[in-house]
Amino acid sequence: MSTFVKRLGGIVTNCYLGIDAGGTSTRAALVLPDGTCLGTGRAGSGNPISAGPELAAQNVLTASQAALANAGAEPSLLADGIAAMAGSRVAREADWLNDPLHAAGLPISLTLEPDLLAAFLSATPQPDGYAVVAGTGAVAVRVRNFELERVTDGLGWLLGDAGSGFWVGHQVVRHGLAALDGRADPTALTDALLTALDLDPDAPAEVEGRPGAIQHAVDLLYTWRPVELAQLAPIAFEAAREGDATARAIVHEAALALRAALAAMLAPDISGPVVFGGSVLTQQPTVAEIVGAQLPEQEPILTTDGLVGAANLALRRGGITVTEAVFDRLTETIAARR
Structure with missing residues (x-):
């Protein structure tokens, strides 16, 4: 039994992946519907413009795998996820990103979101x-x-x-x-x-x-x-x-x-x-x-960054209502893992 499942008392539940893919570094957060961050991961540049799509996709994968490992969670527990990044407008079709993730065993397809929206939603649930x-x-x-x-x-x-x-x-x-x-x-x-x-x-x-x-x-x-x-x-x-x-x-x-x-x-x-x-x-x-x-x-x-906003968006795009309490929990538990 994984560390993740033990932590939840043996109950397997959906979790969501929020990724802040910046020009300098890429950070991922694995979160529950109630806003609890279970694990985070980090890698290099996730910007497809400055790093190139191949390297950006590899860094998104590396950060995602690190977040899963940090949580002790299996990829099969992933329900949905998003990647917030600059430059996504020139790569709106996300096959360049998702094909490597699927090949590595991640069962979800990430939706691309603007990094500026993630920055806003890192500070407020409004x-x-x-x-x-x-x-x-x-x-x-x-x-x-x-x-x-x-x-x-x-x-x-x-x-x-x-x-x-x-x-x-x-x-x-x-x-x-x-x-x-x-x-x-x-x-x-x-x-x-x-x-x-x-x-x-x-x-x-x-x-x-x-x-x-x-x-x-x-x-x-x-x-x-x-x-x-x-x-x-x-x-x-x-x-x-x-x-x-x-x-x-x-x-x-x-x-x-x-x-x-x-x-x-x-x-x-x-x-x-x-x-x-x-x-x-x-x-x-x-x-x-x-x-x-x-x-x-x-x-x-x-x-200071868009990771909370990326997690916020991952939940919202997954159909989860992010209340003030959920947002506060996202902020607190992600900060605790920085």
């Missing part, structure tokens, strides 16, 4: 509301009846993501180098940027008429993928806290961009709740305060 997620990228959504009704931004580094970690990091580079180049007033961002890049501010010129530090920064930064500029965003937040005028202006502009994204989502018949996700909002109170002022009657709910 059917309607709003979410703003600002990490490397930035996007705002409106949720109605447990479905994404409208989305704004999230257009990537070239076309959008205003107020995101990428956007802030890009501004750090632009303003820091502009000051060094004499095109802008001095700012603490310049020294902080060169320190972060491990560059000598007094490096001799290698191109006639151009400071060596600028050329070295250009040479280095053009080897980065654009989204990697997000790792420079903390420079702006720290300099803003220390009173640097340029940094404070960057942070304020980022907050206004995110607030505008939220404003674009508002509908007269949906008052909230509003969910904030991503490090720009969850770790920067100044930004969160400005964005939250768009809905002053709502206290933003912070969420």
Whole structure:
């Protein structure tokens, strides 16, 4: 008799698989209809865009098997499941994901769900509301009846993501180098940027008429993928806290961009709740305060990932009513297994 069945006193019951398949990692939760999390598992990237469908499917399988093993449960106990992921729109047919799962003995077919919906439903059991997620990228959504009704931004580094970690990091580079180049007033961002890049501010010129530090920064930064500029965003937040005028202006502009994204989502018949996700909002109170002022009657709910929401969706798509008590149990028992 499995550990799972022993835990339930010998009664075999249905369980559900919720998977949060992100660009960095994939996490799975095995849950009961009452919201109890029995086991969790983790693997690498589950994003079919960045990792490719084959690797993404393998990581979803690995995380799912780990969750079953963690619970001491057999695959035959699975009743249903979903995988919440970005990039699923280009792979709406899920054979690429489910065929490897079936071949490995998992008897269910996962339904693909938007990661943004999972992010919202990780913070609340309510059917309607709003979410703003600002990490490397930035996007705002409106949720109605447990479905994404409208989305704004999230257009990537070239076309959008205003107020995101990428956007802030890009501004750090632009303003820091502009000051060094004499095109802008001095700012603490310049020294902080060169320190972060491990560059000598007094490096001799290698191109006639151009400071060596600028050329070295250009040479280095053009080897980065654009989204990697997000790792420079903390420079702006720290300099803003220390009173640097340029940094404070960057942070304020980022907050206004995110607030505008939220404003674009508002509908007269949906008052909230509003969910904030991503490090720009969850770790920067100044930004969160400005964005939250768009809905002053709502206290933003912070969420750090979409695993609770994925489990929430797995139950809902499986026909289970997720009450406040079930949602609270999901939140508590998944947190206990982090």
